[in-house]
Amino acid sequence: MRLAQLAKSPVARATTLIWTFTFALCATAGSAAREGSRLVSVPAPDGVPRSLVVSVPVSPSPSRRFPVLYLHDAQNLFDPKQSFSGATWQITEAMQRLRETVGFEAIVVGIEHGGPRRISELTPWPIENFTGEVPPAEGAAYLRWIVEVVKPYIDANYPTKPECEHTAMIGSSLGGLLTHYAAHAQPGVFCKVGILSPSYWTSEQAFSFARQQPAPATVRVFMYAGGKESPRMVPDAQRMLRLMQDTRPAGSATTLVITPEAGHNEPAWAAAFPQAVRWLFELPGEQAEAPAAPATSATPAAASAPAQSAPAQTPSPAAPAR
Numbered sequence: 001m002r003l004a005q006l007a008k009s010p011v012a013r014a015t016t017l018i019w020t021f022t023f024a025l026c027a028t029a030g031s032a033a034r035e036g037s038r039l040v041s042v043p044a045p046d047g048v049p050r051s052l053v054v055s056v057p058v059s060p061s062p063s064r065r066f067p068v069l070y071l072h073d074a075q076n077l078f079d080p081k082q083s084f085s086g087a088t089w090q091i092t093e094a095m096q097r098l099r100e101t102v103g104f105e106a107i108v109v110g111i112e113h114g115g116p117r118r119i120s121e122l123t124p125w126p127i128e129n130f131t132g133e134v135p136p137a138e139g140a141a142y143l144r145w146i147v148e149v150v151k152p153y154i155d156a157n158y159p160t161k162p163e164c165e166h167t168a169m170i171g172s173s174l175g176g177l178l179t180h181y182a183a184h185a186q187p188g189v190f191c192k193v194g195i196l197s198p199s200y201w202t203s204e205q206a207f208s209f210a211r212q213q214p215a216p217a218t219v220r221v222f223m224y225a226g227g228k229e230s231p232r233m234v235p236d237a238q239r240m241l242r243l244m245q246d247t248r249p250a251g252s253a254t255t256l257v258i259t260p261e262a263g264h265n266e267p268a269w270a271a272a273f274p275q276a277v278r279w280l281f282e283l284p285g286e287q288a289e290a291p292a293a294p295a296t297s298a299t300p301a302a303a304s305a306p307a308q309s310a311p312a313q314t315p316s317p318a319a320p321a322r
Contacts, residue, residue: 037078037092037108042153045138045145046117052150053078053110055092056158057099065159067106067166067281070146070190072122072175074110076266087266094274102283106168107158111150122174124181125205139178140185147189164218168280170194172269177202180240183215194276196224196269200236207243214247221254222276226262234258255279 037055044050053074057066075082077089091108098104114121117138124139155162169190171179176198183193200206215221221244225237241256248254257275262268278285 042149044114045141046114050114051112052154053108053112054154054158055095055108055110057095057105057107059105059159065161067168068151068154068158068160068162069106069108069277070151070167070169071108071110072113072171072178073118074112077110083266085266088270089266089273090270091273094270094277098274098277098283102278102285104277104281104283106277107154107160109150109154111146119174122171122178123199123202124178124185125203125209127202128204139181143178143182143185146182147186151189164188164191166191168192168194168277170196170273170276172196172198173264174199174202177206180206181209183219183221184210184213187216187219191218192220192222192280194222194224194273194280196272196276197226197229197233197264198223198237198240200240201230201232207240210240210243211247214244214249215252217249217252219252220280221252222279223254223256224272224276225256225258226264226268227258227260228262229264233264 037053039051039053041049041051051074055078059066071077071089071091076084076087077091080086080088091110095106095108119127120135120138121142122139123135123137124143126134126137151162151167154160160166164187167190169179169182170193171177173196176195177200179193180195180198180200182190183195198206223237223241225234227234237256237258241254244252244254257272259268259272262271277283
C-alpha cells in the first residue's frame with residue numbers, strides 16, 4: 001500500500017485514534033522525562049504502528065501556535081530507561097532552558113526508530129564497504145513517510161505552525177545522515193536542519209547528491225562534529241561544508257561547529273542540541289549553551305572568511321558511527 005493511501009485509509013485513521021487515546025490515558029505523568037509529553041502512534045511503512053513522543057508547550061492562549069522540531073531516535077531523547085546507553089539528549093530540560101532564557105517554545109516530535117530496521121530506515125543510499133549482508137537502503141521511503149504521514153498527523157492534531165520556515169529536523173549519526181538527505185530531497189518541508197555527527201562514511205553518494213541537488217537558500221543548515229568521534233568524522237564534515245558553500249545559492253546559511261573533545265554519544269548531542277536550535281531559529285545568544293569543551297565554528301556560507309579558519313584537533317579513535 002502506498003504511503004499516501006496508508007495515511008488516508010480508515011484502518012490507519014482508526015489505529016491512530018485508538019493508539020492516541022490509549023497512550024494519552026497511560027502516559028506516565030509523574031515521570032520528569034515525559035512531563036508535558038504524550039506518546040502516540042501512527043502507521044509505519046512496515047505496517048507496524050510506530051510511536052511518536054510529542055512534547056507540546058503549555059500555553060495560556062488556545063490560539064497560539066508553535067514551530068515544530070522533528071527528531072529521530074526518540075528512545076534516546078527523553079527517558080534514560082529507554083536509551084540504549086542510559087544517557088539522553090535531555091530534550092525536556094533543554095527546551096525548558098530555551099523557554100526561560102530566550103522565550104523560545106516549540107513542539108518536539110521524537111520519532112522512535114524501528115529497532116532492527118533502524119539502519120535501513122536511516123540510510124538513503126546503500127552502505128559501501130559493509131561487512132556482511134548490506135541492509136537495504138530505505139531512507140527515501142522513510143522520509144516520505146515522515147512527510148506524508150507523520151507531519152500531516154502532527155499538523156492536524158497539534159497547534160503547529162506548519163510552514164517550512166517553522167519546521168526543523170534534527171538527527172545524529174545515521175539520523176544526521178537522513179536529516180542531511182531531507183535538506184536536499186524535501187527543502188520545501190524542512191527549512192531548518194540540524195545535522196549532528198552525520199554518517200557520511202556510509203556512502204559517497206551523500207556528497208554527489210548534495211552536489212547535484214543543492215539545498216536552496218531558504219534552508220538553514222547547522223552541522224556539528226566531535227573531535228573524538230571516528231577519524232573520518234571531522235574531515236568528512238569539513239568536506240561537506242566546503243561542498244555546500246560552493247554549490248548552494250549566494251546568501252545561504254550553512255555553518256559547522258566542531259567540538260574537539262566531544263565523542264560520538266548522547267551527552268555530546270545533548271550539548272549540541274540547544275546550540276543547533278538557537279542557530280537554526282536565529283535566537284539571541286546562540287553560543288550561550290555550547291558544550292563545556294571549547295568549540296570551533298566554521299563560517300556561514302554567505303561569509304567571506306575561509307571555512308576552515310579554526311581547524312579542529314586530530315580526532316582520536318572512538319566508537320563507530322551508529
